[in-house]
Amino acid sequence: xxxxxxxxxxxxxxxxxxxxxxxxxxxxxxxxxxxxxxxxxxxxxxxxxxxxxxxxxxxxxxxxxxxxxxxxxxxxxxxxxxxxxxxxxxxxxxxxxxxxxxxxxxxxxxxxxxxxxxxxxxxxxxxxxxxxxxxxxxxxxxxxxxxxxxxxxxxxxxxxxxxxxxxxxxxxxxxxxxxxxxxxxxxxxxxxxxxxxxxxxxxxxxxxxxxxxxxxxxxxxxxxxxxxxxxxxxxxxxxxxxxxxxxxxxxxxxxxxxxxxxxxxxxxxxxxxxxxxxxxxx
Numbered sequence: 689x690x691x692x693x694x695x696x697x698x699x700x701x702x703x704x705x706x707x708x709x710x711x712x713x714x715x716x717x718x719x720x721x722x723x724x725x726x727x728x729x730x731x732x733x734x735x736x737x738x739x740x741x742x743x744x745x746x747x748x749x750x751x752x753x754x755x756x757x758x759x760x761x762x763x764x765x766x767x768x769x770x771x772x773x774x775x776x777x778x779x780x781x782x783x784x785x786x787x788x789x790x791x792x793x794x795x796x797x798x799x800x801x802x803x804x805x806x807x808x809x810x811x812x813x814x815x816x817x818x819x820x821x822x823x824x825x826x827x828x829x830x831x832x833x834x835x836x837x838x839x840x841x842x843x844x845x846x847x848x849x850x851x852x853x854x855x856x857x858x859x860x861x862x863x864x865x866x867x868x869x870x871x872x873x874x875x876x877x878x879x880x881x882x883x884x885x886x887x888x889x890x891x892x893x894x895x896x897x898x899x900x901x902x903x904x905x906x907x908x909x910x911x912x913x914x915x916x917x918x919x920x921x922x923x924x925x926x927x928x929x930x931x932x933x934x935x936x937x938x939x940x941x942x943x944x945x946x947x948x949x950x951x952x953x954x955x956x957x958x959x960x961x962x963x964x965x966x967x968x969x970x
Contacts, residue, residue: 693916694928701909702935705776706943707902711895712777719777723769724884725891726899731877733907734870743864745871754862761855762875764848769876770883775841791845792930793818798850799922803857806923814927814962821958853922856914865914869907927963934960 708726711717748754793816799806859868891899916925934956941948 690916690919691924691928693912693919694925695931697909697912697916698929698932699935700905700912701929702932702939704902704905704909705932705936706939707898707905708773709776709940711898711902712773717891717895719773720884721891722777722899723773723880725896726903727769727873727877727880729899729903730906731870731873733904734866734873734910737866737907737911738870741864741866743867745864745867749863749867754859757855757859758872759875761852761859762872762879764852764855765872766876766879768845768848768852769880771841771844791842791849792926794846794850795853795926796923799853799857799926802854803922806921808923810965811923811927814965817962818930818959821955821962853917853926857917857922860914860918865918866911869910869914873907873910930963931960 708722712719712722749758796811800808800812856868913925913929916929920928937952937956
């Protein structure tokens with residue numbers, strides 16, 4: 689049953705990301721205006737889950753080292769979210785998601801170094817194979833072809849994602865997943881609202897209504913993801929959740945009519961094979 693948590697989270701979050709790209713593309717919405725409107729909606733969806741589950745929220749969580757770790761986690765996630773949507777606004781959904789696979793690799797490797805319960809040689813080998821496949825899929829004419837804004841996201845994600853994962857694992861030893869997701873999303877939503885106060889572009893009514901769906905889907909996906917962190921650990925969660933870019937890439941080609949790239953499709957197959965092998969042999 690625990691194995692299903694990251695798989696369901698991957699499917700739900702993939703649906704959310706497809707909706708995000710549809711809104712950004714079809715309605716010509718700037719990513720800053722979309723985040724300013726959409727992240728508070730996401731926080732609202734998390735509040736609904738908080739009211740349903742009524743998780744404990746002791747005051748000890750907001751003191752000393754735990755508070756410092758929590759604020760650091762929120763800050764890292766804030767920059768990751770901005771970098772991702774900045775790239776998504778400029779680049780194709782399939783392209784961003786293909787490269788998004790790369791940030792799972794340092795997450796696996798760093799987690800194996802930091803946490804003894806996360807060390808598994810087979811998983812590390814699978815991660816390196818997956819990284820090589822994604823790199824190969826973007827190697828054209830003796831250079832790596834990546835859009836400028838997407839490259840900025842990839843670079844930051846490679847550094848920040850392992851930090852965010854390690855912080856989340858540490859904090860979830862004390863926090864309930866729903867409480868953690870709710871409070872952190874509230875802090876990030878406030879920061880985004882203040883940062884992008886000058887980008888108060890009014891979204892079209894249709895985009896505002898449609899934005900409710902990805903907010904709800906993201907809240908569900910993140911909650912399942914955090915539960916999986918607690919029960920399966922970082923490595924197994926990340927490996928299983930990494931089918932999400934494959935699902936998003938397929939949706940981008942089928943529904944958003946983005947260009948199909950055979951090398952990226954082959955890379956996805958290799959990544960999926962590496963994940964399956966690691967799961968079966970570990």
